[in-house]
Amino acid sequence: MNLEICKADANMMVGILPAGWVGDWHENPRPQWIIPLEGTWFDETTDGMRVEMGPGQISFGADQHSKPNADGHFGHRSGTVGEQPAVLMLVKLEDARFVAARPGIFK
Numbered sequence: 001m002n003l004e005i006c007k008a009d010a011n012m013m014v015g016i017l018p019a020g021w022v023g024d025w026h027e028n029p030r031p032q033w034i035i036p037l038e039g040t041w042f043d044e045t046t047d048g049m050r051v052e053m054g055p056g057q058i059s060f061g062a063d064q065h066s067k068p069n070a071d072g073h074f075g076h077r078s079g080t081v082g083e084q085p086a087v088l089m090l091v092k093l094e095d096a097r098f099v100a101a102r103p104g105i106f107k
Helices: none
Strands: 010-017 030-036 040-045 050-053 058-059 077-079 088-092
Touching: 010 077, 030 040, 040 088
Parallel strands: none
Antiparallel strands: 010 088, 030 058, 030 088, 040 050, 040 077
């Protein structure tokens, strides 16, 4: 792994999504790592792929500049799974080279 590409300024925050919450379609505001600390959340892409993640799993969100699909949905939507809130740690990367990053950038 090229460690130089991993160096970047970042901001971290923790958010709590209430049980039963489902968000509207949106893009990640900036490239970010999403790390569930408690509970389970889902991420659904415009092509219908849905992934559920819990503690110990990690996701990288870089869907900036996405194009709407035939239904007008763009980016992704996410929400909580089950009857528990989801506590998520977000590590927001400030470096512009990660905007709309393609798979494999961290190899």
